[in-house]
Amino acid sequence: MNNDEKNRLASIVLAPYIQKAYALISISRKTGGNQFRHAMATMSILIDYHYIDSVLLKAAILHDLLEDFHEAREENIREIQDEDVEEVIRLVKEVTRHFPESKREFYERLLHQGSKKAKILKCADVISNLTDLHIDNISLNKIKTNLNLYEKFILPMALQVNHNMHLEIEDLIQSRRLYVKSYHKDWFSTLLKRNA
Known part of the structure; x- marks a missing residue:
């Protein structure tokens, strides 16, 4: 990070x-931790990629709030009442899956109709999700499905x-x-027995 970015x-x-996103602490992630930590990781990934944009960073902090914390509302x-809040809300809504929209439909919508900021935010979100993907807490089928969706929709979006x-x-x-290919059914049990 250079001085201008700082x-x-x-x-x-x-x-x-961050205070609003703190509500996400109550939402556990299957990968461990909670949604608040994921939101902060997503924001950190954007900073790592030198996206020092107030709307993008604020939206990253709240990107899962409307989808995962059902009590949360735009109001x-x-x-917050700052100069960015309306644009932040628009971006958060853009990267929020609209039920009954499937993940596939959601990613396809973002790929073909999403704004540049929405695509950047979704890519940072997926990087965070991919780093948290572990076979000890997510089924192999779900991992494979997510990887296929990421390959089909998120890779072209990132490009x-x-x-x-x-x-x-x-x-x-x-x-x-x-990782998935090298996994076999008894691998985890064997590892646990060895460490016992």
């Missing part, structure tokens, strides 16, 4: 958004917005496919 980041007031976010994100997602998909 100064821009220092000028972004994130605390009110709750609007209470549209950031070549380096595309490379990272591609590498993560390949490494997770190898």
Whole structure:
């Protein structure tokens, strides 16, 4: 991070958004941890890729709030009352799956109709999800399904917005496919017995 990026980041007031996202602590992730940590990781990935954009970072913090915390409403976010809040709400809604929309339909909608910021945010979200994908807490079928969806929709999306994100997602998909391929039914039991 260069000094200009540091100064821009220092000028972004994130605390009110972090406070709203704190509600996500009560939402556990199957991979361990909670949705609040995932939201913060997603924001950190954007910073890692030098996206020092106030709307994008604020939306990253809240990107799962409306979808995962069912008590949350747009009005709750609007209470923040800063200059970015309406644009943040629009972006959060854009990256929120609209039930009964399937994941496939959601990703396809984002790929073909999503704004550039929505695509960037979704790529950071997927990078965080891929780094958390482990066979000890998610079924092999679900992992395979997610990897197929990421390959079909998220990789082309990443290619549209950031070549380096595309490379990272591609590498993560390949490494997770190898991970799944090398897994066999008794592997985990054997490992547990060895460590007992």
